[in-house]
Amino acid sequence: MIKFYDSLETRSTEMREKDLAKNLPRQIANAQKNSVGLANILSNVDADDISQVSDLAQIPVLRKSDLGAAQKANVPLGGLEAIKKSEICHLFQSPGPIYEMGQKSHDWWRFGRFLHALGVGANDVVQNTFSYHFTPAGMMFENAAEAVGATVFPAGPGQTELQARVAADLGVTCYAGTPDYLNTILQKGDALGLDLSKIRTAAVSGGPLFPQIRQGYIDRGISCLQCYATADLGHIAYETEAMDGLIVDEGVIVEIVIPGTGIPVAAGEIGELVVTTLNPDYPLIRFATGDLSAVLPGVSPCGRTNMRIAGWKGRADQATKVKGMFVRPEQVAALLERHPEVHKARVEVNHDGQNDTLLVRLETENTECESYENSIRELLKLRAAVELCHKGDLPRDGLVIADQRSTS
Numbered sequence: 485m486i487k488f489y490d491s492l493e494t495r496s497t498e499m500r501e502k503d504l505a506k507n508l509p510r511q512i513a514n515a516q517k518n519s520v521g522l523a524n525i526l527s528n529v530d531a532d533d534i535s536q537v538s539d540l541a542q543i544p545v546l547r548k549s550d551l552g553a554a555q556k557a558n559v560p561l562g563g564l565e566a567i568k569k570s571e572i573c574h575l576f577q578s579p580g581p582i583y584e585m586g587q588k589s590h591d592w593w594r595f596g597r598f599l600h601a602l603g604v605g606a607n608d609v610v611q612n613t614f615s616y617h618f619t620p621a622g623m624m625f626e627n628a629a630e631a632v633g634a635t636v637f638p639a640g641p642g643q644t645e646l647q648a649r650v651a652a653d654l655g656v657t658c659y660a661g662t663p664d665y666l667n668t669i670l671q672k673g674d675a676l677g678l679d680l681s682k683i684r685t686a687a688v689s690g691g692p693l694f695p696q697i698r699q700g701y702i703d704r705g706i707s708c709l710q711c712y713a714t715a716d717l718g719h720i721a722y723e724t725e726a727m728d729g730l731i732v733d734e735g736v737i738v739e740i741v742i743p744g745t746g747i748p749v750a751a752g753e754i755g756e757l758v759v760t761t762l763n764p765d766y767p768l769i770r771f772a773t774g775d776l777s778a779v780l781p782g783v784s785p786c787g788r789t790n791m792r793i794a795g796w797k798g799r800a801d802q803a804t805k806v807k808g809m810f811v812r813p814e815q816v817a818a819l820l821e822r823h824p825e826v827h828k829a830r831v832e833v834n835h836d837g838q839n840d841t842l843l844v845r846l847e848t849e850n851t852e853c854e855s856y857e858n859s860i861r862e863l864l865k866l867r868a869a870v871e872l873c874h875k876g877d878l879p880r881d882g883l884v885i886a887d888q889r890s891t892s
Contacts, residue, residue: 489778490599493788498573500789504533505535507762508737514566515767521554521563522769537737538748540770545746545758547772551716552580561585567765577622578715579810585766586620586627592763593624594735596631598711601724601786602685605657611651611683613639613661613669614690614808620715621690621808625660628719634658641665641808643806648673650682659686662808663693663710664839667700679703689713690808692796692889696837712796714773717759721793729780729792735762738793739770740779743800746770754778756800757793774800802886806833806840809865816884818863825850830878831868835889842868847875 488494489734495503512531515522529543554562560575560583574586586592604610610629616622616638629636637654639647641661647669648657659666666686673680685699686708693710701708711722712730720738721730732738740755741748749755757773776797783789803812816829827847834841853870860868 488788489597490734493597493790495789497577497789501536503753504537504737508539508760509533509535511760511762511764511767512769514764515769518566519564519767521558522560522566522767526769534667537739540739540760541746541748543746543770545741545770545772546768548580548582548774552582555583561766562770563806566767574620576623576715577618578620579812579815582716584715586623587765588627589629591619591631592765593627593713594733595624595628595711595713595719597733598709598722599625599628599632599634599658599687600717601722602658602687602707602709604629604632604634604685604687608632608634608657608685609637609654610634610658610660610687611637611639611647611654611656613641613647613659613665616640624713625687629660636892644668644672645676648676648680649783652678655682656680657682657684659683659688659706661686661688663688663708664691664696664807666706666708667697667838670704685709687711691805691840692794692835694746694835694837694889710795712775712793714759715775716760717768717771719762720757720759720773724784724786724788726784726786728784728786730783730795731786731788731792732790734790736747736760737762738779738791740777740793741772743776749778750787752778752781754797772800773801776800798887804833804840804885806866811842811864811885813864813884815863819844819856819859822863823848823856826856827875828878829884831864831885833885833887833889840889842866843871844868845871845873845878847873847878849875 509531512534572585576584612625614621614625626636686706688710698708709723713719719733721732735747737760739758740760743756757775757777758770761768777793780792803810816883830845832843856870
């Protein structure tokens, strides 16, 4: 197998700067000309003046809240797309709600680069357990598998026994999904006496990859690498065999800024990831992900020369990702609004060594949990344990979502 996906991965610093000086002004001009939603934001910007990363600081940061407001005013994408609405192949919805687009063209979301780095290609069978329902994750990885010539089984999440049997029947060689669900499938396969030994690679995203989970896969001969992505932007950064930070994708520009601002942090400091995509169809400029990370010094020992980030270091706000789904303060507020007898709520996310766990603690005089469990499933889109507390029991630290997981 060819080691690198393309020649972009090994460009010199000088060549990267030269290419950026050409491609970044072109993308700004594209957004100004073809994106109604971005044209106003960029109205005072001269595209030719935006030719290096530091120049982007002239442009305001675009946030999820801005996106949601724009989409309500201009259905479906707030006018941020740079193609005709009739040319959009797929529309998706993420919690918020926020709507995203997708196309069928070659490696449109750019995940093929990640799968190639994992060693996935022709003759591989990928069991894609990412959701095909509402959110784009399933289509993202299907598009990537097609880009590297692999065969896809579009499994989606859930139905673990069937997942294990399919993997055995088809001789699945690559798992794609959230980090801990493969472990669940493997355990089910063991219980059923199935041979899942052909699974040699795992492409994971949508949640933290804990060391004990990765080591468990290594012990079974499975190479597991993770990538970082969002529904809005697609692929942003990925691990390689070096497992020394995440290498930024060649189709995006990453800045690290002081959370809540557009001001770049000092080199090496943790801050909020702000991403500009070079995708001409959906040219999001300085889009704030709400995720924290930091730039790592130097280049990867794997030979790829793009900048590296330290991976996910938390949220710039209190939202967090559990089993591939975001839990946001707005959802907790909706729970309180539905149940006025609840004085205070706190969502605690933890990890039991194998799986993410969700505990919702409620201060209330009520002693019956069922109505709360039903509301939590509806509003948070996840199952959770419920603990009823006396008034004053919960910490007064300003947190409605406490992510207590550790990747150390």
